[in-house]
Amino acid sequence: MKSQAMQFFVVTVAIAISSIFVNNAFSQEKNFIGTKKIFQDGKVAIETFPEKNNGAIENLDEHFYGMNNANGDKYVLGGNVLWSTQDAVAIANVVAINSTGSSALTGWGLNNQRVTLYSDVNSNPIWDFTTGQIDPFIDISADGSKIAATAGTQFYLLNPVNGNIDFQFDLPDSLYASAVALSRDGSMAVVLAQAGGSSTTYRAYAFDISGSPTIEWTFDVQGSEILNWAGVNFSADGSNVAITGRNHLYIFNSSDGTLIWDHFVDNTESAPAISGDGKVVVTADNSGFVQTWHFDSLTNEYFKLWQYRIPVGAFTNWASSVGISADGKTIVAGSLIFYSAGYDGTVMCFDTYGDGMPKWVFANAGDLVDDIKLSDDGKVAAAVTWGDLAHTRPDLLVFDTQTGQVTFNVVSPGSFFTCDINPEGTRVFAGGKAVHAREFGNGGRIYLCEIDLGGGTVNGVANLTNTGDDSGILVKVLGTSRTATTNLSGSYTIQNVPAGTYTVQAEKPGYNFGTVTNVVVTDGGITSGVNMAMAPFTAQPPTLSASTNLMGMIMLNWTLLFTNPVRQKEIALMVGDEVGQIDVSQTATRTISEKENLNGSNSNYSDFILADSIAIYRSLVAGGPYQKIASVAATETSYNDMDVFALRNYYYVVNIFNETGQSIYSNESLGSVSDSLLTFSLDVPEASIPTIDGVLSAGEWDDAFKLDISDIFGYGGGVPRAQGSAFLYLKFDDTNDMLYIAGEDFLNPTLDDNEGFGLYFDDNNNNVFDGQIPFIQEGNFWAYWHPTGANLRFRPINGGAIGQVDTLFNAEVDFSASAGHLQGEFAIPMGFKEGYQLQIFGPDKIAGLGAFLIARQAGSPIYSGWWPQTMNTVFNPQYFGDVGIDVSLQAPPQPPSNISVTRQGEDLLITWEDPTLGINNDPLQVAPTINIYKNGEFLASVQTGVETYLDNEVFCVAWYEYQFEAYFIDGSDTLTGPMTSPFGAYACQEPVLVPISYDDGEWDGFYVP
Structure with missing residues (x-):
């Protein structure tokens, strides 16, 4: 599985260019995507080569x-x-x-x-x-x-x-x-x-x-x-x-x-x-x-x-x-x-x-x-x-x-x-x-x-009264964005403060605010001696916890800071612990609460007056720095953070504050969103053969793997889509060697030209597009609807190069919108007989896949589905998900191995080991025949099990090279594997080599009249 390593939220598009000349680059839709300098007669112009977008054109x-x-x-x-x-x-x-x-x-x-x-x-x-x-x-x-x-x-x-x-x-x-x-x-x-x-x-x-x-x-x-x-x-x-x-x-x-x-x-x-x-x-x-x-x-x-x-x-x-x-x-x-x-x-x-x-x-x-x-x-x-x-x-x-x-x-x-x-x-x-x-x-x-930068300078010292370390105090000029942080001795300097009269405030969690009013700043001037002393803020923050398994949100909970005295008395009266009249005019305001506690012995009074509000902070890094995201009344005990995404850790703290100061931070609590609806690895089941008519009939795809491919992070087109917007269904048939795929786009109510699916396969799942033509070929399929009829096309991709797009005739593919939204069904042939077939390799039988499902608006594509959702681009298989397909495919045999050529008298003896596996690493179902080539020309065919050949048609002291390939016949098809490297030897004996010198050691002179 590759895609989890690339976790993150995205919503826009970027660029990168330098002024260096490069001859080639990692290709996406061209052999080069980037910047080139073009030189002509001592002049230069710069060209940029983009990748054509198959996705949405955004506003x-x-x-x-x-x-x-x-x-x-x-x-x-x-x-x-x-x-x-x-x-x-x-x-x-x-x-x-x-x-x-x-x-x-x-x-x-x-x-x-x-x-x-x-x-x-x-x-x-x-x-x-x-x-x-x-x-x-x-x-x-x-x-x-x-x-x-x-x-x-x-x-x-x-x-x-x-x-x-x-x-x-x-x-x-x-x-x-x-x-x-x-x-x-x-x-x-x-x-x-x-x-x-x-x-x-x-x-x-x-x-x-x-x-x-x-x-x-x-x-x-x-x-x-x-x-x-x-x-x-x-x-x-x-x-x-x-x-x-x-x-x-x-x-x-x-x-x-x-x-x-x-x-x-x-x-x-x-x-x-x-x-x-x-x-x-x-x-x-x-x-x-x-x-x-x-x-x-x-x-x-x-x-x-x-x-x-x-x-x-x-x-x-x-x-x-x-x-x-x-x-x-x-x-x-x-x-x-x-x-x-x-x-x-x-x-x-x-x-x-x-x-x-x-x-x-x-x-x-x-x-x-x-x-x-x-x-x-x-x-x-x-x-x-x-x-x-x-x-x-x-x-x-x-x-x-x-x-x-x-x-x-x-x-x-x-x-x-x-x-x-x-x-x-x-x-x-x-x-x-x-x-x-x-x-x-x-x-x-x-x-x-x-x-x-203008303005003047304000400096001074902020002193924490209970410690010798006065560092980390944030000093602000209120009404401006000018700030500074103190050093160990509490000194600070705030530069470029616009001319005017201000209040300067110092703050640090766990301390009362330090405030100096009527600080006058002049352009180019220095206002010194703006000093503050900050006593500890004694109230302690509540204990915080954060959820890790909710959908689309993180719930924060903390202990109740204090007992509400009005509510406490109301409960006592309701249950009969006290006898008296309920004053319905009383509310849990600070003034009334203060009166209530002044006449009683409530030990929470000091905490209550120190807790007007609770501030909530969040960080993407354990230990901070934290950013304040919200504040709530001190009577609250929970907060729901909706601005969060799956596959991401969030770190929260809270503290209490009022106009006097703020408490230290609470314990840090880790929160996360449930990623249960996100799948990065799947096994496609062998199941029933569907009817490819573009309609997902009741029960037809119940035996398939249902995959939510909604573009929830917006990596596809820059706009996040809700979960449940788009689905793929996958199953295969081992008899016909077909991968059946269906999909639904619930955001697309109609059919428009060139709407449909894109599936990019890394057949051998090695994280790169590569190939050994004609034996291994990787690339992508497009299954699109057109007013003239749907079609299925294949485009080979090998490293940074793309090949000719081929339309698969007689392909099974169809679409409909009869259900009120786009539905599509198609079949991808698997095998090793044609270059466009999806090739599945043992022993794991896992292919890499990157997929999308697009709609069109005025001809411009809009991504509804994008899988894996953390994929940055379909042209880099390192982002792909893993798709297991336990299909048995006939593949050309691997070449013979352990080849040796030795002299035997005046003959040459060739030995080898017959292949037992196909190029897909699965055991061969048919015994292959071995072809032997001598100095590039066909020499002989040998049945499996012989593993030796004596060549007596050789001349002494002559060099001979031998190559091997294996093949078998499957019905009307001949499946021939790759050729080996050449192996050779001299017949009879090694030649005697005589050194040749072309230099007599003397100077040569050349005279030009």
Whole structure:
């Protein structure tokens, strides 16, 4: 079973693009899906090759949450261009800046290739370092003291003062350098080396550059696993480094190269994003997914925190770029949207520990969003795009991530490919091409921008009165989004507070609030001494429990905080424990309760006045961080969380609070939704033969396996469907070797052209589409309804290539809507006689399957069924479910084994072992005949059981090779198995070999008149 490992909720579509040239990629519907550079006469244009969408064309507006949301104050106020410059022929492929934004580094490519360092004063270069005819990759350390560059087979450390080479490493000729990354402190560098020439080995080099540079570790990988390198990034603390190949993600301990964790990726062209402590890693891929992975300290592995799918259109849209803040709390991703004619892009912002849905989406970016960078606190995000062809939309966008507002932008006459931002978010550096990426041209532009965060600064100390550790206190300027967290001594600094008069409040679970009013802030000013003391909040939280087996919800329960005194007296009067009148005007308000307790001896009084409300918090990670999802009255003892999904763990805590303060968190309780209706592995029963007429008659499919394939996570089309929306029914007949399938789409009331089923089979269940034509062939079936009649088609898929679509004539397939919704029935032939037949392999007899059921709206397909529901794409069998079919099939025999050729006098003796299994690994039902071939020509046929052949028609000292195949006849069919490799020997004796020398050891002279 494969699909459970890919658990997660998705609802939109993404993109991924880089500016590197790649010859091939993991294919979905084309041999290449990705970005290519096309060169012509010293000019370049970029083409994007999408996957045609067989699913729904979504209304993207439904996903533009928080678009231009003006709620809350803006953290980013604006900005200005410090300077810009243009190169007439070179393109700015890569840019980087140091932590202050005073050193701006550019890697110029295409023409006049070089590395150039600029200051923030003007656009005059400090120095240039030429790289010949090779486009360089570059990076700079936070303090600007280390500058790294790669070009071809060289890795350089350049002197920041004059650009001279401080260190040079020459790669082997079988490798050429691509991306390079420096740790923020400048102590380490990682260089990615692509395989060159006939080599298939790719390598990552890690250099210790804190002193005399040395290779600290290397990592080699085959091109079959990654296809090519995509990018590399260090965590801000330098502990981890994340690397993506097009089809794989790796996370290393940067100091010793220990591989912490790795996982496959669906065709990415984007570097991974990694948080400052390395605990969160995010990828964006051309299958349209943004995937967020979180480190689990118990398993020492990463698990999928959430994933998000960008809504599909005429083609599968891409997740093209992604960035994460160093504090790990904010993620911003970009996309490329493919329309039937034209392109667009979006920028999306996520709370890392939220529910995986964007808190806002910026639409109409014009084209591919190529690069994204965030400030350390995640408040400022810079994104660059290719822009629209008319150059009416910005190519550089600077966002206030709290509101989603674009606070600064640059519209250029070209396209931007690259950007960088300093940790504080006050400087942004961007560059690209002087004309649009999709148009042939050259020349490039770079822009160094200053971002205005505005406001003033508030600082002070928050003191917890019962402990010497004053860290972790959240200090807020009420009425704004400005916050800070205290250090061990309780000190805090809140920057960029808009001018005004505020109340500053400090809070921490288990303590009363600390509050200072009338705090005056001025632009550019510093307001100091805003100090607070926080006493313990004595009331204790209730004990919490969470359900793990309910459908579509998680129920939280906790103990009653206190006894309601009014209700207690009412019960006493009802049962006769007290005698008196019931005051029906009394209610369980705080005022009346206080009076009641003042006149009595209720020991719960102090808890009662400390418990106005109960706050409920949730996290996707054990131990938090927690996000507040709701608050309820203190008299409540339960809460139902409906915003949850199956195959996901949720971690809950609660605490009590009022206007005075808040309690500590309760115990953490794990909650989950029942996944009993989700099936990832099934055994198809052998059962009765149905009548294929498109109508699921009463009882006809009762003996089949009924499978709910409703697209409950929205992985198919981006829109979740309710459970029970779509079903498949499966059974087989061993006599006729037929797999019978029926389906129902309760969301589709009518029949429209090209509606129906798609079934993608990994016949041998090895997690890849492969084949050994003509013996093994995998691919997909389409069973669709048409006004002219239903049909069944087969398309072979082998690795990244697809084959010719064949229509199966006389296939059993039919549809109807007589029941008020779409119903369909069809039969898939199983066997090894025709390439389109479904092949089932022993001994397990389990095939991998990915399936969908689609409706149409105005010709556009809409997914109702998608199985497994956790499948990201039907073109990667690693996502497929397991389908067991215990059918007995006649398959061609395996070839003879243990072949040997030995000399016997002047003859050659050939021996072998007869095959007993078919190529499906099942025992042969018919004894095969063995064909022997000599030097490529037929020699003899031998019956089973002989296992020896003496060839006496040979010449001494001549070389002879023998190959074998086995076959048997089944009725009118001859089933012939694969040919063996050749086995050979010299007859009579080995030849005597005489060395031949073609060099007499003397110099040769050639004279040209």
